[in-house]
Amino acid sequence: MNKHVHPEERQWLTALRESSEQGFANIYNHYWTKLFSVAYNYTRSREAAQEIVQEVFVSLWLGRGSLSVHTSLYGYLLGAVRNRIYDYIDKQTVRAHYQLQVSRNAPPLVNSTEEQISFQELEELLAKQVGTLPDTTQRIFILSRFDGFSNSEIAQQMQLSVKAVEYHLTKALKHLRYRLTELLLLLMVGGIGY
Numbered sequence: 111m112n113k114h115v116h117p118e119e120r121q122w123l124t125a126l127r128e129s130s131e132q133g134f135a136n137i138y139n140h141y142w143t144k145l146f147s148v149a150y151n152y153t154r155s156r157e158a159a160q161e162i163v164q165e166v167f168v169s170l171w172l173g174r175g176s177l178s179v180h181t182s183l184y185g186y187l188l189g190a191v192r193n194r195i196y197d198y199i200d201k202q203t204v205r206a207h208y209q210l211q212v213s214r215n216a217p218p219l220v221n222s223t224e225e226q227i228s229f230q231e232l233e234e235l236l237a238k239q240v241g242t243l244p245d246t247t248q249r250i251f252i253l254s255r256f257d258g259f260s261n262s263e264i265a266q267q268m269q270l271s272v273k274a275v276e277y278h279l280t281k282a283l284k285h286l287r288y289r290l291t292e293l294l295l296l297l298m299v300g301g302i303g304y
């Protein structure tokens with residue numbers, strides 16, 4: 111038996127479908143910590159991880175009447191958490207790109223020389239990290255994030271399935287998030303070590 115599957119899981123699911131708050135509480139208490147750990151490992155943010163897990167449980171409660179779990183409840187919840195993690199990473203990347211675009215067009219500030227150097231360093235870091243991606247992943251990322259193409263447009267242009275495009279975007283975002291977080295920490299500590 112899967113180590114994450116609780117022996118009373120079927121009873122909890124039945125109770126949840128019948129709007130039992132106790133059934134929901136049992137599920138919540140048993141899986142919350144495991145799901146939080148997964149979310150935190152990807153986001154590295156307690157607040158983001160808590161929000162992701164809370165959204166999954168709110169969604170579970172709201173959708174309890176039509177809930178369809180085909181494998182294990184843990185697998186179902188883990189899939190929901192992973193989807194929200196991907197959404198979170200995607201939003202973070204879009205936000206960073208937007209901030210980059212805004213800062214390019216922003217008027218110079220008092221510390222403009224020093225800030226411009228830091229900004230240029232960050233731009234170079236981003237470009238360098240995008241350049242380390244495999245060719246297909248790199249091209250898909252650029253088309254999606256910088257050129258504004260939808261996943262289906264990219265799939266059609268590159269003769270790939272939409273799932274393949276999603277895979278490459280997820281791979282790119284995961285890589286960039288990891289490397290850029292690492293490099294930004296080095297910048298904040300006092301030196302660039304790339």
